[in-house]
Amino acid sequence: MLKTETKNLQSKLADYCRTGELTLTTEVNQKHVKHYRRLVYNIIDDILESAFPVFFEFASDEMWDEMVNTFFSKHNCRTPHVWKVPGEFYEYACKENWKEKHKIPFLEDLLLFEWIEMDIHTMKDETIPAYKKEGDWNKSIVILNPEYRILTTQYPVHTTPPVYLNEKTKGQYFILIYRLPETGSIQFLDISVLYALTIEKIEEEKTIPALVDELQTIFNFPDKTEAQNHIISFLEDLTQKGFVLGFKN
């Protein structure tokens, strides 16, 4: 029903807002149309700046502007929720391999960490499973707060400012990020690979002795009882920190 001519006008105006390249001539007021580009661009720039404060601070103005411009002009933003655009920015940075292009090896890790922090803060509420406070660490199934992610990164973007991230700091890091059910505030913890796998096994409803048996094949614990005690101690600490909720009913 919409004529091609009208569709093209709309498309050209939208394209101008995204790229800054105006192909409309007498159809619009040349002096005033520029405000559309400015207003639209500022919305995207502001939402990305507030989502990635650490990277924004690190990046030069030129690099930041180029990234925002490239992203907005070449990527079709899919989400109707503007606050979810930073997630698409992260995906785009990975797809276009910006860490190589801009020679920032930790770029993807940093963007992911900053985005996930925001994503978990705003994510839809998960149903908290039924649990009891008291249980036997050696027999009961542990119940976790379901509002969390474990990130695996190559750089310690959660503890180290970008200027200090380099080949020497490269390794394998596991970051537990979770949301406290009562307050909605975000917590993050640097955890070991053992504890990351422990959490994964608990999600599979394994008891602690059972998961230690499975992890034995990976870690070859010299003393399984000692390993089990370490894990229980870790989980007790996470109970205090609001990540472990209790035990399965």
Add this chain to the structure above:
Amino acid sequence: MKIPSVGNGGRDFLFNRKIMLNGKTGIGFRKDFAEEFLNEKILKPHFIEVAPENWIDMGGYWKKIFDKVTGQTPLLCHGLSLSIGSPDELDWEFLKKLKLFLKQYNVQIYSEHLSYAKCDNAHLYDLLPIPFTDDAVKHTANRIKQVQDFLERKIAIENVSYYTPVAPQMDEPTFISAIANEADCNLLLDVNNIYVNAFNHKYIAKEFLHKLPLERVAYIHMAGHLQVDEDLIIDTHGENIIDPVFDLFEYTIQHVKPVPVLLERDFNIPELNELQGELNRLQKICDKAWIKEHA
């Protein structure tokens, strides 16, 4: 910072109850003043308005706040992303979520902008002017009808501020009227936008007003703006309402039935008592015009 209690904070009380908001004033609810709004009780609107896009799928801290606020104060919704004038397909997944949200929060009025915010499959997150053409009238009216059918309610479309016409075949009031009449939808009359457009496009605001189907007005918006050039005002929602816009509002409401009136303040937000002062001034004008006339 006080943390609100878990639960729906009293929304059960408001649920399924139609609160009479005609002739009452409300405010655009912002995260910037959410905690102060809940804890200080300085701002006392009869209702609040939000963009549903900013709250659908939201959990955690902000959902707790939102549930608490909407448990105390009726909610109206004003959309940003529906992109009713877009050449693209309607986003049915979004509409499904929207329908649930409107039901969940017992939203009495849902409005959208007469503009487009998505094109070529890409969201722009701002409001672009639709070309005032015959085919755009039919296209947009048809989409409004589809949305109304799906949501099982009438929606209100807002006259938007715009900074350049785009190859128009007709004037703005003809365009708005044709769409509203063809779609049989309501109008959200943004009085500040009439003032802004009258200045930017050199027409007389009161004459413009009378060319609109005023019997369709279901909701009114008021806001501040910023003059950025000798011949251009931008609708910023970041300044106080100026006296000439208050005057135009006073004139306008003499010609429409009592409806809810919203104060929009999205940026540069002042102390809440200052916002309440603007609300009081709007309410006083409403009471003068509507209580006298409809007593």
